[in-house]
Amino acid sequence: MDDLSPEIQNHNNRPNRLIILAIGCVVVAFLILLNYAMISKEPTTASSGVVQVGKVAPDFTLQLFSGESLQLSSLRGKGIVVNFWASWCVPCRTEMSALNTIYASTNRNEIEFVGVNFWSMTESETAARNFVAEFSVEYPTGQDRSGNISLDYGVTGIPATFFIDDKGRVLKRWVGALDLDQLESLTSEIIPKN
Incomplete structure (x- = not known):
C-alpha cells in the first residue's frame, strides 16, 4: 500500500x-x-456609540504623559476637542499635522485639546510616548490605561474626535481622519459665545 x-x-x-x-x-x-x-473617512454622528450628540460628555480623569492628571470637567467654560488615537493607526498619523496646527492657532482661554491614546492594551506606553515625541504634540495627552474612557465614549474606530461645547455637551463626533479645513470648521463651532 x-x-x-x-x-x-x-x-x-x-x-x-x-x-x-x-x-x-x-x-x-x-x-x-x-x-x-x-479607516473609513465618513463621519459618524448622533446615532453611533454611547456618547450622543447634544448630550453631556462623560467626565474622565486622564493620567497625562507629563505626569500630571487632567479631569475633563475642569475644562468647562471652554470648547474642548477630545481626540482618540493610536501610534499604529495610519489615519491618526495623517491628521496629526492638522491637530497640531489648529491647536497652535487657538486661544487657550476659548479652546483646549485633549489627546487620548486608545486602549493601552493595544500598544505599549513607550510606543505612545514615541508617537507624541515624533509629532511634537503639545496639547495634554495621555493613555487610556483601563480602556474605560474609550468605552464610555463608544470609541470603536480611530481616529475618533469629539467636539464639546463650553457647557460640556458633545456638538459633533467624527470617526476618521480630519483634514485642516474640516478641523478648523468644526473647532470654530465650539468657541464659547460670551
Whole structure:
C-alpha cells in the first residue's frame, strides 16, 4: 500500500489544498473588511456609540504623559476637542499635522485639546510616548490605561474626535481622519459665545 503511484498521492492532497486555500481567502477578505472599517473617512454622528450628540460628555480623569492628571470637567467654560488615537493607526498619523496646527492657532482661554491614546492594551506606553515625541504634540495627552474612557465614549474606530461645547455637551463626533479645513470648521463651532 505504500507503493501508491504519484498520481494517486497527488489526488489525495487536492482536498487539503482546497481547504487551505478557502480558509486563506476567508481570512484575507476579513482583514480587508476590517481595514476598510477602521479607516473609513465618513463621519459618524448622533446615532453611533454611547456618547450622543447634544448630550453631556462623560467626565474622565486622564493620567497625562507629563505626569500630571487632567479631569475633563475642569475644562468647562471652554470648547474642548477630545481626540482618540493610536501610534499604529495610519489615519491618526495623517491628521496629526492638522491637530497640531489648529491647536497652535487657538486661544487657550476659548479652546483646549485633549489627546487620548486608545486602549493601552493595544500598544505599549513607550510606543505612545514615541508617537507624541515624533509629532511634537503639545496639547495634554495621555493613555487610556483601563480602556474605560474609550468605552464610555463608544470609541470603536480611530481616529475618533469629539467636539464639546463650553457647557460640556458633545456638538459633533467624527470617526476618521480630519483634514485642516474640516478641523478648523468644526473647532470654530465650539468657541464659547460670551
